Amino acid sequence: xxxxxxxxxxxxxxxxxxxxxxxxxxxxxxxxxxxxxxxxxxxxxxxxxxxxxxxxxxxxxxxxxxxxxxxxxxxxxxxxxxxxxxxxxxxxxxxxxxxxxxxxxxxxxxxxxxxxxxxxxxxxxxxxxxxxxxxxxxxxxxxxxxxxxxxxxxxxxxxxxxxxxxxxxxxxxxxxxxxxxxxxxxxxxxxxxxxxxxxxxxxxxxxxxxxxxxxxxxxxxxxxxxxxxxxxxxxxxxxxxxxxxxxxxxxxxxxxxxxxxxxxxxxxxxxxxxxxxxxxxxxxxxxxxxxxxxxxxxxxxxxxxxxxxxxxxxxxxxxxxxxxxxxxxxxxxxxxxxxxxxxxxxxxxxxxxxxxxxxxxxxxxxxxxxxxxxxxxxxxx
Amino acid sequence: xxxxxxxxxxxxxxxxxxxxxxxxxxxxxxxxxxxxxxxxxxxxxxxxxxxxxxxxxxxxxxxxxxxxxxxxxxxxxxxxxxxxxxxxxxxxxxxxxxxxxxxxxxxxxxxxxxxxxxxxxxxxxxxxxxxxxxxxxxxxxxxxxxxxxxxxxxxxxxxxxxxxxxxxxxxxxxxxxxxxxxxxxxxxxxxxxxxxxx
Numbered sequence: 001x002x003x004x005x006x007x008x009x010x011x012x013x014x015x016x017x018x019x020x021x022x023x024x025x026x027x028x029x030x031x032x033x034x035x036x037x038x039x040x041x042x043x044x045x046x047x048x049x050x051x052x053x054x055x056x057x058x059x060x061x062x063x064x065x066x067x068x069x070x071x072x073x074x075x076x077x078x079x080x081x082x083x084x085x086x087x088x089x090x091x092x093x094x095x096x097x098x099x100x101x102x103x104x105x106x107x108x109x110x111x112x113x114x115x116x117x118x119x120x121x122x123x124x125x126x127x128x129x130x131x132x133x134x135x136x137x138x139x140x141x142x143x144x145x146x147x148x149x150x151x152x153x154x155x156x157x158x159x160x161x162x163x164x165x166x167x168x169x170x171x172x173x174x175x176x177x178x179x180x181x182x183x184x185x186x187x188x189x190x191x192x193x194x195x196x197x198x199x200x201x202x203x204x205x206x207x208x209x210x211x212x213x214x215x216x217x218x219x220x221x222x223x224x225x226x227x228x229x230x231x232x233x234x235x236x237x238x239x240x241x242x243x244x245x246x247x248x249x250x251x252x253x254x255x256x257x258x259x260x261x262x263x264x265x266x267x268x269x270x271x272x273x274x275x276x277x278x279x280x281x282x283x284x285x286x287x288x289x290x291x292x293x294x295x296x297x298x299x300x301x302x303x304x305x306x307x308x309x310x311x312x313x314x315x316x317x318x319x320x321x322x323x324x325x326x327x328x329x330x331x332x333x334x335x336x337x338x339x340x341x342x343x344x345x346x347x348x349x350x351x352x353x354x355x356x357x358x359x360x361x362x363x364x365x366x367x368x369x370x371x372x373x374x375x376x377x378x379x380x381x
Numbered sequence: 382x383x384x385x386x387x388x389x390x391x392x393x394x395x396x397x398x399x400x401x402x403x404x405x406x407x408x409x410x411x412x413x414x415x416x417x418x419x420x421x422x423x424x425x426x427x428x429x430x431x432x433x434x435x436x437x438x439x440x441x442x443x444x445x446x447x448x449x450x451x452x453x454x455x456x457x458x459x460x461x462x463x464x465x466x467x468x469x470x471x472x473x474x475x476x477x478x479x480x481x482x483x484x485x486x487x488x489x490x491x492x493x494x495x496x497x498x499x500x501x502x503x504x505x506x507x508x509x510x511x512x513x514x515x516x517x518x519x520x521x522x523x524x525x526x527x528x529x530x531x532x533x534x535x536x537x538x539x540x541x542x543x544x545x546x547x548x549x550x551x552x553x554x555x556x557x558x559x560x561x562x563x564x565x566x567x568x569x570x571x572x573x574x575x576x577x578x579x
Binding site: 028029030034038266267268270295297298301304342343344 | 407408411412415451483484485486487488489512513514515516517518519521522553556557560561562
């Protein structure tokens, strides 16, 4: 299918096929693909570009799974660098934000698959955070974790979700999807749930009325066909349930893990993947450029290649920073607003469910900010 | 927002006056700049392993930095570029150099303007030190034709204090240029050009 043919389909709302997706990946001119993705982005959202005020809690990095792309996990308690937060430690993080009058609306919680923690560690973690700030939205536990809880505690997935929801769970993050293709999973993450199991957790959550996000890890050993197939499987579930809010392509970071011989995706590959995702996933409302792993400059550029969301302020992200992410661990709202405005877009502060918190004049001004400025090495030509 | 251009409606390559350049949207500007680059270098993107000290190259070359900072308008930048464009002996290459932390889209526009406003300057260089490898690669979609980075035999992992090390191996440089859709080509110390086979 030529790009002109794909353009016609996009304009008439006809879903793209696997073949179309591969053609978009292989089209020699990235700008042509970007133009089309931007057309869809602007049709859906105009210039509006979303962000939120959030913090991350990665309560433990002890993890039974040994995914080759991961720099975060430690296999056993007591391994160098292994940690597990006590409840008080985790609660302390939120109390500190509350004390700083930091108006966060969401906590994003993702952990390792810790073999030794009881189920009530997790329920109490959620309940305790809600006691401190009842209005906070808890977006917690990837489908991989939910599936692990179901197996470990011998409960149906729906019961795990119901118990966590009763304790305060509001929605699921999209992590752990990696690439659904069995060939790739066998090689890079053989000991976590399969693609079908991942989808099944989200299906169950959606049926219970919980919203969730979805992701794709790209840039390891997967083929272009496998990426597009991954998107198509997400699109099929979305047709069934409508529960996904946002798709987040996650760029593989090669440092400090078992795949560090791979080059990792480059900037143009990042932009291409955002553009293809926007075009393939016609039924998922938002595409998020997660600045933590893309880097701020690439994330900003992605706002013209299909993305309409930058994620949030993010406090203390650990997973990608242990894989060599060069980004700071926090951005102020003023800084995010400035980045969006500089891209010629209109910033909108949202909550986790995409209700508008503030936009236009109601947003804080984009006054100058301080950030860790990169110290470049001086090179003489 | 202007109507999206298509492959078929790509504007013909012509020297555009500054006000026309400043009015182009991101994609139109990128297309023009990439066409201008390709017209000159037929789809090749360059890197250099050992650079001579500044002003002392085999082609009597001079690579000048073009400082730009956030908040400037396209017109301001074009005014400054006009001085370079009118110089009796134009430089061999121009290297956009952000003052302060560069933003993505602003930087890409600046690259396109450099390419389009300076038809007599052969090379537009993307500096990995100031831009990082991702943005430097993206600049190739906006008129850059040469990667500017220390090329090393081996590099340490980009972790901790080494996180922002701009050094690239030859293979990484080739991967970045090829990934941008260009044929990687090494400019040798004697000025000859050597394409790198896939």
